[in-house]
Amino acid sequence: MSNRTEDFDFHLPDALIAQEPARPRESARLLDATTPTALVDRHVRDLPNLLRKGDLLVANNTAVIRAQLHALRNEAKIGITLDQIRPDGTWHVLVRNARRLKVGDTLTFPNSVQTALVTALEPGGGACLRFSCEGDAFDAFLQAAGALALPPYIHRPDGPTAQDTKDYATIFERHKGAVAAPTAGLHFTPELLAAVDATGAERCALTLHVGAGTFLPVRADDITQHHMHSEHGVITAQTAERINATRAAGGRIIAIGTTTLRLLESAADAYGIIHPFAGETAIFIRPGYRFKAVDVLMTNFHLPRSTLFMLVCAFAGQEQAKAAYAHALSTGYRFYSYGDACLLQCANSIHTP
Numbered sequence: 480m481s482n483r484t485e486d487f488d489f490h491l492p493d494a495l496i497a498q499e500p501a502r503p504r505e506s507a508r509l510l511d512a513t514t515p516t517a518l519v520d521r522h523v524r525d526l527p528n529l530l531r532k533g534d535l536l537v538a539n540n541t542a543v544i545r546a547q548l549h550a551l552r553n554e555a556k557i558g559i560t561l562d563q564i565r566p567d568g569t570w571h572v573l574v575r576n577a578r579r580l581k582v583g584d585t586l587t588f589p590n591s592v593q594t595a596l597v598t599a600l601e602p603g604g605g606a607c608l609r610f611s612c613e614g615d616a617f618d619a620f621l622q623a624a625g626a627l628a629l630p631p632y633i634h635r636p637d638g639p640t641a642q643d644t645k646d647y648a649t650i651f652e653r654h655k656g657a658v659a660a661p662t663a664g665l666h667f668t669p670e671l672l673a674a675v676d677a678t679g680a681e682r683c684a685l686t687l688h689v690g691a692g693t694f695l696p697v698r699a700d701d702i703t704q705h706h707m708h709s710e711h712g713v714i715t716a717q718t719a720e721r722i723n724a725t726r727a728a729g730g731r732i733i734a735i736g737t738t739t740l741r742l743l744e745s746a747a748d749a750y751g752i753i754h755p756f757a758g759e760t761a762i763f764i765r766p767g768y769r770f771k772a773v774d775v776l777m778t779n780f781h782l783p784r785s786t787l788f789m790l791v792c793a794f795a796g797q798e799q800a801k802a803a804y805a806h807a808l809s810t811g812y813r814f815y816s817y818g819d820a821c822l823l824q825c826a827n828s829i830h831t832p
Contacts, residue, residue, distance in 0.1 A: 481766070482702050487792065489783045489804060495811065496632050497818035500646050505671045508812055508819040512795060512803040513775065515826075520810065523666045523820060524674075526777070532679030533730035535722060539661035539739045540684040542652035545625030546691070550586040550595065555579040557586060559595075559608070560628050561658060562691040563711055569598055569607045573691050577604045593620045618655070628658050628691065630816050632782075646817065651735075656688035656711065662779045662816040663736030680733075683721050687712040687742040687760075697784055702765055707786065709761040712742040719746065719753040722772070726751065726830075731774040737787050740764075740773050740794070747771035751829055764790045766797055769829050776823045780807055780814040796826035 501507035509526065511519040521529075530536075546561035558575030565571060574580065577600065584597040586608070599607040612620055627639040627647055635643070649664030650672065675682065692708025699705050722732060722743070734740040745760035746753050751771040763786060776794055781787040792800040803821055812819045825831075 481797075484697050484700055484702050484705075484784055487697075487702070487784050487788050489801075489808070491783060491808065491814060495808065495814050495818075497813035497815055498633060499642075500665060500817040501813075501819070504666050504668050507666050509777075510803055510807055510812060510819070510821040512799060512821055513824040515796075515799055515824075518803060518806045524671060526671070526822070527674040527678050527680075529822065530675065530678045530680040530733075531731065533725065533728060534678075534680040534733055535725040535730055536675065536680060536682045536733045536735055537718075537722065537739050537743065538649075538651040538664050538667075538682065538684045538735040539687050539689075539742075540649075540651045540653040541657040541661060541686050541688050541738075542655045543627065543647060543657045543660050544655050545621045546628040546658040547626040548588065548621075548624060550588055552579055552584050552586055559586075560691045561625075562605075563658075563688060563709075564656070565607065568613060569609045572606050572608055574604050574606045577606060580606065588620075588624050591620060591624050593624070630659065632815055633817065651684055653684070654686050654688075654713075656686075658691045659689040659693050660816065661687070661689060661736045661738045663739075663777050663820060665816070666820055667735075681721070681725070683718050685712065685714045685718055685739060685742055685756075687738045689738050693787075696782075697786060697789075702789060705763065705786065707761045707763040709759040710738075710741075711758070712745065712756055712760050714742065714746050714753065714756040716755045719755050722753045732772060733775040733777065734773045735777050737776070737778050737781075737790055740776055740778075740790070743772040744770065749829075764793050766793045768793045769827050770794065770825050771829050774825050774828070774830075776825070777820055778823070779816065779818050779820050780804065780812060782815070791823065793827070794825055795823040799823075799826065 505524040548559040550557040562571040586595040595608040746756040
């Protein structure tokens with residue numbers, strides 16, 4: 480088991496980075512890596528054939544906000560990406576051109592009466608802002624002045640398009656607050672959910688507001704030195720009860736996406752019991768971790784040297800994960816947010832000998 484960041488590197492040709500999703504969404508490819516002895520090429524529409532009666536699919540129902548803002552400090556242009564709202568009502572943000580700012584500055588926004596006060600600055604481009612509006616007025620401000628914070632590898636020289644507004648949203652979304660979409664959920668359509676329901680498998684949802692930190696690379700040579708970003712999550716008592724009942728009845732917990740998995744693992748105790756959760760999680764799952772809550776993971780293909788690829792290596796086993804990625808690269812799977820998906824079996828669980 481390695482803690483070297485370089486051991487989670489691989490070469491990804493630019494041509495394999497998806498610039499738009501498959502249409503229809505469930506026509507995306509799905510690499511079935513649930514069997515250690517075989518990798519099977521499927522499509523997302525085949526997922527219901529892989530489910531059993533009594534399984535429980537858990538999705539993330541966060542909704543993406545327009546988190547990209549362009550502000551002015553006098554004549555200086557300041558780029559802002561919202562990260563997460565703090566308990567005191569301020570927003571933690573990532574700032575471009577942060578060297579032009581100091582605590583106490585007031586930022587203005589083109590074609591808007593709203594402003595933002597700089598309340599704190601951090602090394603590396605982080606800051607805290609207090610906006611002049613909140614609640615519904617803040618939502619209206621973002622709708623008018625903000626743009627989607629698409630991942631940097633999705634090339635939109637003129638900014639996100641109207642089609643991106645539709646594409647970068649999941650069918651599960653209910654609660655606004657995410658900067659980035661929980662991308663495994665992008666594959667699901669009403670038709671696919673109906674087919675899932677027909678298998679006797681059940682569904683529920685939790686909320687993890689994915690922050691801007693999800694795009695940050697691991698810069699440390701030793702992954703144990705990486706500082707993980709925190710994100711706000713909620714699991715209701717009803718959802719926790721359903722998950723625990725499924726486990727007790729022998730059903731499988733299938734996480735739709737790494738964000739779902741991270742929150743489930745954050746809410747599980749040492750015996751794998753899920754407890755209601757409302758708060759922050761900065762869990763960093765890497766090889767050596769023993770999983771308590773999830774049996775199967777459906778997830779897109781992630782960036783090299785990223786915490787999410789490290790999570791996949793921990794979940795499926797490093798050898799199986801690297802074999803799956805090598806197969807995906809050699810057979811033209813599409814990577815990242817708008818790309819294809821893989822289905823993985825947990826290789827290191829407290830529930831198996």
